[in-house]
Amino acid sequence: MSRRSFVKSAAAAAVLTTASPQVLMAETKEVMPQRALGRTGEKVSAIGLGGYHIGKQADEAESITIIRRAIDRGITFMDNCWDYNGGSSEVRMGKALRDGYRQKVFLMTKIDGRTKEAAARQIDESLRRLQTEHIDLMQFHEVIRLEDPDRIFATGGAIEAMLEARQAGKIRYIGFTGHKDPFVHLRMLETAAAHKFRFDAVQMPLNVMDAHFRSFEQQVLPQLLADEIGVLGMKSMGDPLILESKTVTPIECLHYALNLPISTVITGIDSLKILDQALEAAHAFTPMSKEAVASLLARTAAAAATGRFELFKTGSRYDGTAHNPHWLG
Numbered sequence: 073m074s075r076r077s078f079v080k081s082a083a084a085a086a087v088l089t090t091a092s093p094q095v096l097m098a099e100t101k102e103v104m105p106q107r108a109l110g111r112t113g114e115k116v117s118a119i120g121l122g123g124y125h126i127g128k129q130a131d132e133a134e135s136i137t138i139i140r141r142a143i144d145r146g147i148t149f150m151d152n153c154w155d156y157n158g159g160s161s162e163v164r165m166g167k168a169l170r171d172g173y174r175q176k177v178f179l180m181t182k183i184d185g186r187t188k189e190a191a192a193r194q195i196d197e198s199l200r201r202l203q204t205e206h207i208d209l210m211q212f213h214e215v216i217r218l219e220d221p222d223r224i225f226a227t228g229g230a231i232e233a234m235l236e237a238r239q240a241g242k243i244r245y246i247g248f249t250g251h252k253d254p255f256v257h258l259r260m261l262e263t264a265a266a267h268k269f270r271f272d273a274v275q276m277p278l279n280v281m282d283a284h285f286r287s288f289e290q291q292v293l294p295q296l297l298a299d300e301i302g303v304l305g306m307k308s309m310g311d312p313l314i315l316e317s318k319t320v321t322p323i324e325c326l327h328y329a330l331n332l333p334i335s336t337v338i339t340g341i342d343s344l345k346i347l348d349q350a351l352e353a354a355h356a357f358t359p360m361s362k363e364a365v366a367s368l369l370a371r372t373a374a375a376a377a378t379g380r381f382e383l384f385k386t387g388s389r390y391d392g393t394a395h396n397p398h399w400l401g
Contacts, residue, residue: 103146104117104118104119104145104146104147104148104351104354104355105117105118105354105357106118106148107334107335107336108302108335109178109245109272109273109302109335109336110272110273110296110300110301110302110303110335111272111300111301111302112245112272112273112302114178114208114245114302116148116149116178116335116336117146117147117148117149117336117354118330118336118337118354118357119147119149119326119330119336119337119339119350119351119353119354120147120149120150120151120180120304120336120337120338120339121139121142121147121149121150121151121338121339121341122151122306122338122339122340122341123150123151123152123153123156123161123162123165123181124153124156124157124161124340125340125341125342126138126139126152126161126164126165126341126342127156127157127160127161127164128157128342129342129343132160132164132167135164135168135342136164136167136168137344138341138342138343138344138347139164139165139168139169139173140168140173141344141347142341142347143173143176143177145347145351146351147350147351148176148177148178149177149178149180149336149338150165150169150177150178150179150180151180151181151304151306151338152165152179152180152181152182152198152202153181153182153183153213154181154182154183154184154194154197154198154213155184155213155392155393155396155399159197159201162181162198162201162202163201165179165202166201166202166203166204167203169202169203169204170203174203174204178208178209179202179204179207179208179209180207180208180209180210180211180247180273180304181198181202181207181209181210181211182210182211182212182213182249183195183198183210183211183212183213183230184213184214184392184393184396184399184400184401185230185233185399185400185401186220186223186224186229186230186400186401187223187228187229187230187400187401188228188229188230188232188233189233189401190230190399190400190401191230191232191233191234191401192233192236192237195207195210195233195234195237195242195243196242198210199242205241205242206241206242206243206244207242207243207244208243208244208245209243209244209245209246209247209272209273210234210237210243210245210246210247211246211247211248211249211273211275212224212230212234212247212248212249213248213249213393214249214250214251214391214392214393215248215249215250215256215257215260216250216251216252216253216256216391216393216394217252217256218255218256218259220250220256220260221256221259221260221262221263221264222263223400224260224263225263225264225266225267225269230401231267231269234246245272245273246271246272247271247272247273247274247275247302247304248260248271248274248275249274249275249276249304249306250275250276251276251277251306251307251384251385251390252384252385252391253286253385254276254286254287254288254290254291254292255291257274257276257288257291257292258291258292258295261274261292261295261299270299270301271301272301272302273301273302273303273304273335274292274296274301274302274303274304275304275305275306275338276288276292276303276304276305276306277305277306277307277310277382277384277385278293278303278305278306278307278308278329278332278334278337279305279307279308279309279310279314279325279328279329279382280314280319280320280324280325280328280368280369280372280376281310281314281317281372281375281376281379281381281382282307282376282382283369283372283376284369284372284373284376284377285376285377285378285379285382285385286379286382286385289332293332293333293334297333302335303332303333303334303335304334304335304336304338305329305332305334305336305337305338306337306338306339307382307384308325308326308328308329308337308339309322309325309326309339310381310382310383310384311340311384311390313381313382313383314372314381314382316381317372317375317381319371319372319375320368320371320372322349322353323349323352323353323356324368326339326350326353326354326357327353327356327357327360328360328365328368330353330354330357331357331359331360331365
């Protein structure tokens with residue numbers, strides 16, 4: 073990366089960091105910070121529990137314990153997806169949310185279907201697995217191809233199923249996710265606008281290396297903030313490729329993401345130890361100075377330059393719908 077590019081990256085991060093300082097502060101060090109979810113009027117925990125890793129935990133009972141412990145300690149945002157671990161992630165979360173826990177959380181899951189028929193089927197399957205009458209936020213998963221927006225908003229496309237599900241009270245808010253390229257996110261937003269639709273939330277990678285390479289932070293985040301769309305950060309540690317670079321610690325990764333003006337940082341939690349780490353990061357967080365942000369970006373610049381620690385952008389390893397195209401319908 074050239075010095076000019078680095079300076080531009082650091083400056084952009086500093087501007088975003090200071091854009092909305094009120095969303096960054098915790099009420100106390102003992103209470104999980106709550107942040108606004110765009111224009112919805114909802115508040116969600118600054119840390120969100122990732123659904124994929126819950127399904128990877130070997131012991132189902134332990135995964136249920138992790139979910140409930142997280143809720144008991146203030147994490148209200150629950151992430152999941154129709155395709156995670158063959159549906160077992162949703163099944164486990166559904167079991168964990170029994171006994172009054174469902175009322176304590178903001179529940180999000182995602183679907184892969186691009187046609188109305190496939191999307192409607194997956195919405196209903198997710199409702200059954202999660203054992204709930206409604207899902208707070210339903211998102212189109214893995215919008216990673218340039219044609220995905222066209223398919224979703226086409227006549228007979230998945231947006232029709234989403235709108236009908238919202239009308240029926242099955243879902244409350246609509247969003248989309250993706251991890252490949254900021255250009256695809258921008259095209260999805262443009263396509264939605266052309267159809268006079270505005271998303272409630274958008275999920276994307278936001279981390280210390282994204283700031284240097286195909287940056288969602290620089291290219292997409294400003295537009296979401298301008299449109300008052302809730303911003304869901306993911307892959308703060310690159311699952312966990314960024315940690316393999318040996319340039320940053322887990323707490324530094326979480327603090328960088330928390331420092332951005334976003335609604336929640338979704339992080340994978342597959343053990344009580346990792347849960348404690350996420351909670352420590354949230355409770356210890358205070359807004360970073362411009363100098364601290366610049367120092368962290370300088371430390372990660374060389375490792376981030378080619379995207380080798382963000383393989384979800386540069387390869388197909390993380391593209392579940394590419395490996396299973398029948399999920400799209």
